[in-house]
Amino acid sequence: MLKEERHKYILDQVHLHHRVLLNDLSDSLNVSIDTVRRDVKELDKEMKLKKVHGGATSFGFMTFTKDDGNIYLKSKKILIAEKTIALLSDGQVILMSGGTTNMEVAKLMPEKLELTVFTPSLHVAMALLDHENVEVIFLGGKLLHDAKFAVGGTVVNALSQLRVDMCILGTGYLDAQYGLTEFDWEVIQVKQAMIRAAKKTVILTVSDKLHSIQKYKTCDMTAVHTLVTELDPSDPLLDAFRPFDLVLM
Amino acid sequence: MLKEERHKYILDQVHLHHRVLLNDLSDSLNVSIDTVRRDVKELDKEMKLKKVHGGATSFGFMTFTKDDGNIYLKSKKILIAEKTIALLSDGQVILMSGGTTNMEVAKLMPEKLELTVFTPSLHVAMALLDHENVEVIFLGGKLLHDAKFAVGGTVVNALSQLRVDMCILGTGYLDAQYGLTEFDWEVIQVKQAMIRAAKKTVILTVSDKLHSIQKYKTCDMTAVHTLVTELDPSDPLLDAFRPFDLVLM
DNA sequence: GCGAAAACAGCAAAAACTTGCAAAAATAAT
DNA sequence: ATTATTTTTGCAAGTTTTTGCTGTTTTCGC
Structure with missing residues (x-):
């Protein structure tokens, strides 16, 4: 070596x-x-x-920023966020899950974009509140200590009464065969409810997480409408996902 | 490690x-x-x-001497927070509003205290999530951009289904005659619902805000069970509140 | 003041670091 | 292709740092 x-x-x-x-x-x-x-x-x-x-x-270790200091990974996430934002337009009502990639989306959102966003993620909600033109509605419920994410019947119930334009799901683990998987059962319930509540499901993931599988299944690839990665849509790494009826970005 | x-x-x-x-x-x-x-x-x-x-x-924690307005005010709030925490005990289910004083309560909460806390405040929720033994349930709803506080029918509705031990209301404006007042109509609705949902109502306020009145009324002094200020309970500044059937701390 | 809890000082074992050195690998020169 | 030179790598001995433990002293609440 x-x-x-x-x-x-x-x-x-x-x-x-x-x-x-x-x-x-x-x-x-x-x-x-x-x-x-x-x-x-x-x-x-x-x-x-x-x-x-x-x-x-790492150098940023002693600082109190919530970002991970990984600049490679971060720039990937910023790429993904920029592609995702291109999907948004004024007046839309959308759902956003948590995760660091969704955080980038929330942070980078254009100041003038007028949106209504429902989210069960404390961090995403906090970031979105910096944008005057975004109406933020938090989906209340029991909060997970580590993920700062609301789960439970209240969230699922509130989601069952929604019909929004788009649902943006951050990270998770993705595999063409097994679909979207997670390691937390309660999170699955919420994400499934989010998918049900949305006309379109957009998945954000860095290519590192492609072809990785976790314990619990959120949905099949057939439920996904758009898959956003930092790769070029023609990248061979994405070949496994082409058979499905989805948009690659 | x-x-x-x-x-x-x-x-x-x-x-x-x-x-x-x-x-x-x-x-x-x-x-x-x-x-x-x-x-x-x-x-x-x-x-x-x-x-x-x-x-x-942390530095500045015990600096009661500094007459610089901010630090002075902050330590007043810490004093109030400590008195408030003395009211709490294991197993309680409580409601907490937002505001900087409630934030101090959340921060200073003993690590081992086992509580269930409902709150419509993003900041309070965030601070409480650092305590492993506190179960945090966020009262979801439309978030106010400046206060990071959930308001609206969803919150009021969720509160109407609760019956908790105690409700801790931060700041607001207080006057013996006019009771508790606020300047935001939507916040009033939520605070009133919080009071209705709790057996006891605890009001936290720094003495600066005593005898001040705002546009909208949350409740009369008769609805208040405990009033916590940074002053000694025997302080003459509190005389106006003695006729009411409440505990001064 | 008194007793309990906390701070301190010294010590010893373990882990990590340094240095010097020789073998191995890579590079350059003949 | 072979030899020489430089770089890299692993090893061993000695040093330093870290860490937990032992008493002893100090501090704090009552």
Whole structure:
């Protein structure tokens, strides 16, 4: 394995998890701890990361921003958000789930766009409230501590009384065969209700999550109308999804 | 676990709750109390927080001396929040409105207190979600852009189906004669519904807002069970409220 | 004041870091 | 193709840092 490859891997890990342990790196790269130590020392000297006792951290680590410091991943999400926003138009009533990709959509939304947005996500609601022309309606219910997302009968019930133009579902795990999956049963219930309440279902996902499967199933690919990734629509990575009757963006 | 991670966690906790106990930190970080002690000592030396007997506080937390309006007002609110928290006990189901004083209550809530809290305030909900033992249920509805507060029929309707132990109303404007008043009609509707849904109504207000009146009326003083201010209950400024059948704190 | 809780100091084991060095690999030169 | 040179890598010995534990001293609430 080339040194350059190791360096890239290390930086990816640091950006993804905000921190790495030298032991883990040595383990997954199949090189001695000394080599990893030297690699990290170099990257530290190049100011690409911060070396600390026992491992390394990303630079933004100590800041209190909610963003993950992964600039690669972030720029992918911004790409996706921009494509998604192109689907929106004045006067629409839409549903938005949670997740970091949807957060980017909420943040990047044009100031003059007039929308009505229903959402069960605290963070998305908060971000949308910065836009004067967006009417935000929170779908109340029991909040999940980690995801800051409302779940339960109240949410599902409120959704059953809606018929909106579009439903934008962030992340989740996607596979052409198994469809959309999640690891939280309560979240599934809400997302299914969101899909039922919308005329069109738009899925946002970074290509990393294509072909990954979780425990519980939200819906089949047939329920999806539009799939937005950061890739070019003609990318071969998306071939598996072409048989379905959906728009790739 | 990396030392830097512990430091970040500690600082997050301090900023979030204004103070932390070394015991709690040692517990949630799964390290000995000595390690936490050393961590806090370092952070104190770096002026990132203030070490105190048994724990640490954020800077500005105990600065009652500063006559700079803001900090002074803030510590008044912290005083009120502490008195309010003394009213709470495990297993209670309560309602909390929005406002900065209620935010302090949410932040300073003891980590082990087991509560169920209904709230139409985004900020309060967010702050409460950091407490593992608090179940947070958001009262969904149309969100006000400035107050980040849910209003409208959905909220009032959901409240009409509740019967909770206590309702904690932040600020508002208070006058012995005219009772509780507000400047936003939609907020009134929600607060009235909150009062109806609770067995006891607790009003939090800094003494500056006593004897001030706004356009719309939420309720009479007779509907109030407890009035919490930063003043000593025997303070003559509170004399006007003594004729009513309420507890002064 | 008194007793309990917290802070401190010193110590020892474990983990992590440094340094020097030699083998291995890659690159350059003949 | 072979040799020489440089770089990279792994190892071992020694040093430093970290961490939990032991008493002892200090602090705080009553």
